[in-house]
Amino acid sequence: MSELFAALADPALGLRGRLQAGADLSKITWFRTGGPADLMFQPADEADLVAFLAALPAEVPLTVVGIGSNLLIRDGGVGGVVLRLPAKGFGEVEAIGRGRIRAGAAASDKRVAAVACEAGIGGFHFLHGIPGSVGGAIRMNGGANGVEMADRLVEARALDRRGGAHVLSRADMGFSYRHADAPEDLVFVSAVLEGPEADRNDIRRAMDEVQHHRETVQPVREKTGGSTFKNPPGTSAWKEVDRAGCRGLRVGGAEMSALHCNFMLNVGEATGHDLELLGETVRRRVHETSGILLEWEIRRLGRFAPGAEVEPFRP
Template sequence: MPDLRGRLTANAPLAPLTWFRVGGPAQVLFVPEDEDDLAYALARLPVDIPVTMIGLGSNLIVRDGGVPGVVIRLGRGFSEIVVEEGHRIRAGSAVPDVKVARAAQDAGIAGLAFYRGIPGAIGGALRMNGGAYGGETKDVLIEARGVDRAGRLHVFSNTDMQFTYRHCGVADDVIFTSALFQGRAGDPAEIAAAMAAITDAREATQPIKSRTGGSTFKNPPGHKAWQLVDAAGCRGLVVGDAQVSELHCNFLINRGDATAADIETLGETVRRRVQETSGVMLDWEIKRIGIPA
């Protein structure tokens, strides 16, 4: 790839790139310069080399054995936010969700304040139909751009995304590069107040100052995951140095020296106990990648 402009790093540590601060290295970490550079690399990368995409690492467990193949993480070339006419915002997929909420507030665009409550980046919000505090990505997305494993660029409408609860139906090999959102006219002061209320609610009910990964399990139909975990007696449960948060028991935390195996084992223990007590099998919301030590 003589014309590659991005940064390649062999055996790159991934733990510092995740909120849990655990996990092994990437065999190769690639940070593309921009969308064209990403497409160039994917088009020329042999098909037998696995590709794994990571974002801000807020909803991710990297297993202790690391991740084979190429791990891609988008950087500055995917971090632009542009306010467009008609109460619209275009954002690169590396932009943190909270920055989109703030840009909308500054521009007097209502409808995007819920992104203040999602601890990730736009790429993850697209892939998981990220939502919080009454809003979801499917409610505000106009279109998303992405590059597939063969290096081809696609533009996906909201319908093309096939959104369901915490899920997007676009092929897993597509790496989203940007998104266009539709808001509505709003008062900046009212939007700021709504965002402040979200901030206060998160600080009061979630262990956001701990090493955590956000909501661990999806809410099953008709249930709240945290209530099932609590009813199964798992609040405060410990495996190694990983613990179910006592503040919000749909959060797992690294108390300092946990391994990825500790965290994943704790999660599987919780799933088993919840099934035994309620008959409900919880589905992971946190993504888990790589191989065990």
């Protein structure tokens, strides 16, 4: 990594973004846990990102992260290069007419909802309650309150590992519940979204309802990663977690919230190991109770610390 760092930091390459070795990833995740990145790059803008991708050897692993709200970094850190798009350069949001919005991948979901409200564009109230970014919402088909990104996306702009640009339509994305089939090596940089014309007061009321519900039933002021597991067909993840007796279950400094038991919390000095072991313990207990195999919604990345591996539960 030292040779790669030197090559990418060479002034002749002309990169204008921020390149760090050993970047502390615990500072960018809402859980506040996890080991370092071998290298982390935050590009200045899309042109800078194109130059970086063109210079990055194809064999070097590249991991894209966003706001870090739905992310568990393991204690051994992340190998290769972690790419994080900053709001400055990738966070612009603007109404572009005909009920459409153009948003950068680093724009917060909440910001998109606010711009849509101001422009009288309905159907974006659900984003007001999702503490993530547009890029993450595209990659995982983020949704809430009966609406998801698949309902709003017109097209997404992405770069491949060589810096080549691609525009993907809604059909190209292969959306399903909390999932998109778009190639994993694509880096989303922006999107065009659309919704119906609506009264601003009605939009604001819908956003207020989302906010009230979130503050009432979710531990929004805790160190959490949001919904831990995807909802299984025909039921809710929290109901199955509760039925298995896992509400308030604790491993080290990690705990399933007593307020909303599909939320995992860092209630002390939890490690990535504590959190992942708690999640796998819940998955096992739920399967033993109901026969349902819960799927992680939280994205888990990186290497385990030596001697602190977590085996995924398999029936």
